[in-house]
Amino acid sequence: MFIKNAWYVAAWDHEVGRALTPTTILGEEIVLYRKSDGTPVALENACPHRKMPLSMGRLKGDEVECGYHGLTFDCTGSCVRVPGATKIPKTAKVRAYPLAERYGLLWIWMGEASRANADDIVPVENWGDPAWGVNRGESMTVGCNYLYITDNLLDPSHVAWVHTTSFGGAGCEDTPLETVASPTGVAVSRWMLDSPPAPFYAPFLKFSGNCDRQQYYEVRYPAHAIIKAVFVPAGTGGEGRPLHPDVFLMDSYNFMTPLDENRTRYYWFQLRNFAPDDMRVSSQFAESVRNAFAEDRVILEAVHQGMANKRTPNMSLGIDKGPLAFRRGIAERVAHEQPVAMVAE
Numbered sequence: 001m002f003i004k005n006a007w008y009v010a011a012w013d014h015e016v017g018r019a020l021t022p023t024t025i026l027g028e029e030i031v032l033y034r035k036s037d038g039t040p041v042a043l044e045n046a047c048p049h050r051k052m053p054l055s056m057g058r059l060k061g062d063e064v065e066c067g068y069h070g071l072t073f074d075c076t077g078s079c080v081r082v083p084g085a086t087k088i089p090k091t092a093k094v095r096a097y098p099l100a101e102r103y104g105l106l107w108i109w110m111g112e113a114s115r116a117n118a119d120d121i122v123p124v125e126n127w128g129d130p131a132w133g134v135n136r137g138e139s140m141t142v143g144c145n146y147l148y149i150t151d152n153l154l155d156p157s158h159v160a161w162v163h164t165t166s167f168g169g170a171g172c173e174d175t176p177l178e179t180v181a182s183p184t185g186v187a188v189s190r191w192m193l194d195s196p197p198a199p200f201y202a203p204f205l206k207f208s209g210n211c212d213r214q215q216y217y218e219v220r221y222p223a224h225a226i227i228k229a230v231f232v233p234a235g236t237g238g239e240g241r242p243l244h245p246d247v248f249l250m251d252s253y254n255f256m257t258p259l260d261e262n263r264t265r266y267y268w269f270q271l272r273n274f275a276p277d278d279m280r281v282s283s284q285f286a287e288s289v290r291n292a293f294a295e296d297r298v299i300l301e302a303v304h305q306g307m308a309n310k311r312t313p314n315m316s317l318g319i320d321k322g323p324l325a326f327r328r329g330i331a332e333r334v335a336h337e338q339p340v341a342m343v344a345e
Contacts, residue, residue: 001147002026002258003222003333005111007121009255009267010099012139013106016040020064022055026110027260030097031055035062041075042097042108048079054094103127104136105255105267111337122224124253126271133276135285137269142297144304146223146256146264147327152296153225153254154188154322156215159198162295181325185220188322194234200288204274204281205231206246212237219326221333223256249273252289262304266293 008025010032015021021032022045031045031054045053047066057067063080065072071092072081079092098109098116103124109116126132142149152158156177177188192213197205205211214230214237228251230237232244243249255267270289275281307314316324 001330001334002110003330004337005109005115006222007100007107007109007116007118008222008257009105009265010042010108010257011106012267013040013101013104016106018059020055020057020059022053024259024263025108026258028110029053030108031064032106033059033064035075039075040099040101040106042099043073043075043077044094044096046094047071048092048094103253103269122220122226122253122255124271125251126273131273131276133272133274133278133282135270135272135282135289137267138286138290139265139267140293140297141259142264142266143262143301144264145261146258147330148300148303148307149256149264149266149296150219150223150225150326151320151323152300153219153227154186154217154326155319156188156190156217157319158299162299177319177322179322179325181329185218185224186322186326186329187216187218189214189216191238193237197231200292201229201231201248201250203284204272205248206274207233210234217322221329223258225252225254225256227252227254247273268293 004026010023010025010030011021016032017034018036019033023030023032029045031043032040034040043054043064045055047054047068049066049069049071052066052068054064054066054073057065060072063072063074070081070083071079073094074080075096077094077096079088082088082092096113098113100107100118100121102118102121107118107121175190175192177190180187192215194210195213197211197213211231212234214228216228216230217225218227219225229249230243231248233246236244250270250272252270253268257265257267259265268289270285272285
């Protein structure tokens with residue numbers, strides 16, 4: 001259930017340098033490194049001779065030498081040397097993957113190389129705006145299928161039980177959600193009016209007392225989430241109303257990269273409309289978000305195991321409308337990428 005013709009995060013840009021760095025993405029073994037001029041490279045991590053991982057070899061200039069018999073590959077995946085051979089076999093090549101750098105992240109295109117266009121990488125609103133602060137975020141590996149994470153990110157109601165000391169708050173349990181599906185993904189949202197602010201956000205609000213709060217959760221194909229938190233003084237919020245001058249805005253960007261069917265690498269960062277240069281605030285945000293996502297990880301890994309070992313059918317609820325719509329969209333796009341089966345005459 002992986003969309004191939006899409007951009008996924010392969011690593012933070014600082015994680016890849018002049019060393020052969022192995023990774024797994026969509027079940028494919030890949031080796032990452034940078035050329036001497038800093039250009040990132042991604043190659044299939046298997047020498048075509050005996051499938052020795054190229055990451056166990058060595059860099060010779062900008063080329064990768066296999067650590068078994070010395071076959072050497074350039075950054076396009078072409079073999080440029082076979083020790084002892086008078087001719088390089090046509091099959092002596094490895095796949096090269098398109099890469100792009102954006103937002104401090106290294107992005108990889110897993111499908112047809114000719115279709116890779118860096119302009120299709122998910123846009124980040126307010127990136128580079130000096131009035132907005134950035135929490136540079138982190139990453140973690142979650143022991144579950146990526147679709148359980150997209151389920152979670154299209155389910156704001158779970159915060160009332162999983163994040164009671166952070167993102168949760170009064171009114172999270174029963175306020176209905178609006179769900180909208182589009183060609184790019186699925187979004188769920190709701191306004192919760194005249195309620196106490198959630199513990200995570202309360203210290204940063206410019207006003208006191210109750211608030212009107214909007215939760216906006218959008219997941220775009222293949223697995224990129226944009227979560228918007230809006231807090232305004234009670235009585236000033238609601239759909240279609242202009243935002244109060246003291247509005248608190250936080251945009252959280254979450255990128256899920258399936259390692260395989262059972263593991264997902266989760267990357268994130270946040271932007272906020274205040275304290276752009278305050279490292280103390282960024283540090284507070286980083287710690288709080290890290291702790292909240294660790295709470296999610298415990299739940300999601302348990303769900304993955306529970307669903308894998310279920311002995312009775314699971315059920316869906318009304319709150320699953322958004323997650324189920326996203327899963328249908330994934331299934332349709334995966335099916336569209338499959339080659340048409342040949343019909344025997």
